[in-house]
Amino acid sequence: MSEWELTHGDLPATWNSEGDLFPDSVGEPQRMHILGLAQTRLHEFPQESLLLAEVWRKSAHRVTGPAERILEERLVEVLRRADDSLGRLDGYRAYWGENDDAFVSLADKITVETALLALVARRHAGERPRVRLLVDRLARSLDPLVRSMRNEALLRRYPNGALSLAVGHAAVTALGIPDPEFDRLVKSALECDLLDCSERLNFRAMERRWMVGLLYAGADPSFDDLLPMSIATRQAHPIHMLATDIYALTHVPMFVTDFGSSAAPEVFPHASFRMSLDATAAWVVHAENFDLMGEVVLARELLGEPWTASHVLAWKTLEHAWDHLGFLASPSFSIKLLNGLPAEERCAYAFLHTYHTTYVAGMLSSVMLGAASSPPRQVVAPCGIGAAEASALREESRAAFAAALEFALGGPVPAVDVDRLAATACRDRGESALSAVRRLMALWSERGHRAPDAIADVLDGTGLPDVPLASSLADGLLTCAARTYDLVVLAELLRVVAANALPLTPTVAAAARFLARQQLPGGAIGGWFLDPRKRSSASAAEATTSLASALGALSVHPWLRERP
Missing domain, CATH: 1.50.10 (Glycosyltransferase)
Known part of the structure; x- marks a missing residue:
């Protein structure tokens, strides 16, 4: 030739x-x-x-x-x-x-x-x-x-x-x-x-x-x-x-x-x-x-x-x-x-x-x-977290949720009520994990963020099961939400992970800890509440409770509940 x-x-x-x-x-x-x-x-x-x-x-x-x-x-x-x-x-x-x-x-x-x-x-x-x-x-x-x-x-x-x-x-x-x-x-x-x-x-x-x-x-x-x-x-x-x-x-x-x-x-x-x-x-x-x-x-x-x-x-x-x-x-x-x-x-x-x-x-x-390599139809599970880290994450999430409730209600909340409210936050909404994550991807766009142009075409062509896809998409969007400080989307995603029992990946743990780290000494969650006037506003309690409910839901994630 x-x-x-x-x-x-x-x-x-x-x-x-x-x-x-x-x-x-x-x-x-x-x-x-x-x-x-x-x-x-x-x-x-x-x-x-x-x-x-x-x-x-x-x-x-x-x-x-x-x-x-x-x-x-x-x-x-x-x-x-x-x-x-x-x-x-x-x-x-x-x-x-x-x-x-x-x-x-x-x-x-x-x-x-x-x-x-x-x-x-x-x-x-x-x-x-x-x-x-x-x-x-x-x-x-x-x-x-x-x-x-x-x-x-x-x-x-x-x-x-x-x-x-x-x-x-x-x-x-x-x-x-x-x-x-x-x-x-x-x-x-x-x-x-x-x-x-x-x-x-x-x-x-x-x-x-x-x-x-x-x-x-x-x-x-x-x-x-x-x-x-x-x-x-x-x-x-x-x-x-x-x-x-x-x-x-x-x-x-x-x-x-x-x-x-x-x-x-x-x-x-x-x-x-x-x-x-x-x-x-x-x-x-x-x-x-x-x-x-x-x-x-x-x-x-x-x-x-x-x-x-x-x-x-x-x-x-x-x-x-x-x-x-x-x-x-x-x-x-x-x-x-x-x-x-x-x-x-x-x-x-x-x-x-x-x-x-x-x-x-x-x-x-x-x-x-x-290497004669190409993406397979069956993939390995994402990395998980160990038992010790899971136990610590459960306690940290529950403590942050309890502190937020105390801030919102103006006083201590009995442990039994903390657990009951956490279980309520983790309740399944009757949608599949992949549908829930895609709903939040749409919310991400509605909130002014750029979303991947071709994600629908790419998802349809992977041939992978819904749960691995949902977990991967949730991980990626959790990282985006944390990097842009969109705590609303981050909290909603953590709720979806908990309610649908998606894998507890290192990204889920990192995002939960990121959210908990935004909690101020008095229990309010969000950097904007560093301003005393905003912290004492009527909306502070509602915003904090909404964000903290994600940590409450995560604290009763089925995978965490099974841990000693």
Whole structure:
């Protein structure tokens, strides 16, 4: 087969020999590449002639067939676009507003991440002819970029910057294109005392060791001393994490497993990490953060962790966006801002705000191909909480409920009445768990929050039972409610969990404790009651009782009642 047939053979007839897609509404002179689906030439048609969102949907190349074929087509598409975009970086940079003296520019970052994409694709799917050919082509394109005169000059001036500059070289070397002279320069920087004259985040220290293992034959880097100081060893929860914390969490498996080429170290805390990852997967579905969505599912795949309902939902949501939009945007992408840019600047903006998410999805497709992985119909149960934590949660929830009743009624409430009112709050409303959670998702939208656009389509396509789906959706929305301080939705969700005896997940426990932590010394619940005037208002007692009833319901959750 020719190189063209190997890399483009399965594309639909609307693609020409250059790989460009012509939407029906755009003639050949006005051809365009829409954010990774063709050679982006947005300036070749008048801005007012088409709504970009409509064009993207019309030009989306939706792949069908067996899961393995779909994954390969996705990967091939990402690799082709990555190679094409490398040749456009110089033109794009003019619109990114960077300082020419920046130590590591956006173009440098993109080049390194392209090299990592190629490396992961080669390792996990390189036996496939089209993938191998595209990776080889990409490696040749990367060679002069990662070993540029600029990079050499910077390595000589700033040996402590070797970590940022040398990853691309290490990856291209591993792809079969060595450069002994540049290699000597990189290794001299890595072996220089000045390398440690920069403060590094823990996962960046892991990246440094991983790169040493890539560059030095026979090296077997250990992460045992770094893991105890990592967020990966904590029971971190997205209710309390920043986006940067989650990126740190998902990067740890990349380095300690050599991007899935080896097992995690024996000291790796699989149980606590699985809890954090599952809770985060549930949240990103509601947040529609495709970047984190891809990284979370990739982390699961690199570690060989089982599929849970939350991971299935995350992957299916990612697939749905990829199919129906034709690209995967980062959280920073704005169609409104894109439309307001000059035509010649739109290409640069679109690439900058889609490339990372797309490359992560390409890596994920590679690893899933290598592992012959696809979401199953039967998933493992989400992480639960232990007996000791359950007992403590029951007592904390009941105590907070009793204190709230005392605040609302103006005096102590007999224990028997506390228990009776808690049981009343936990009463089943006669709706299924999934229906109840979807009702609260609608409430979430009514209260002015953004809800996932395609959740109905995604849910219908999972094939999973209602209870795992309801539990996962509840977990994700609980996290959203806590992060936005919407205590009304949070409390309603906790009531639904209790009334429908949904699994008592770490997210349910974290959300209940979050709500209890909003209780002031006098019993009122909510930060707004820090104002004495609001605390003494007529509505304070009603609001506190309504919120606290969720904790009361949780204190008699069937699973908690069965605990000693």
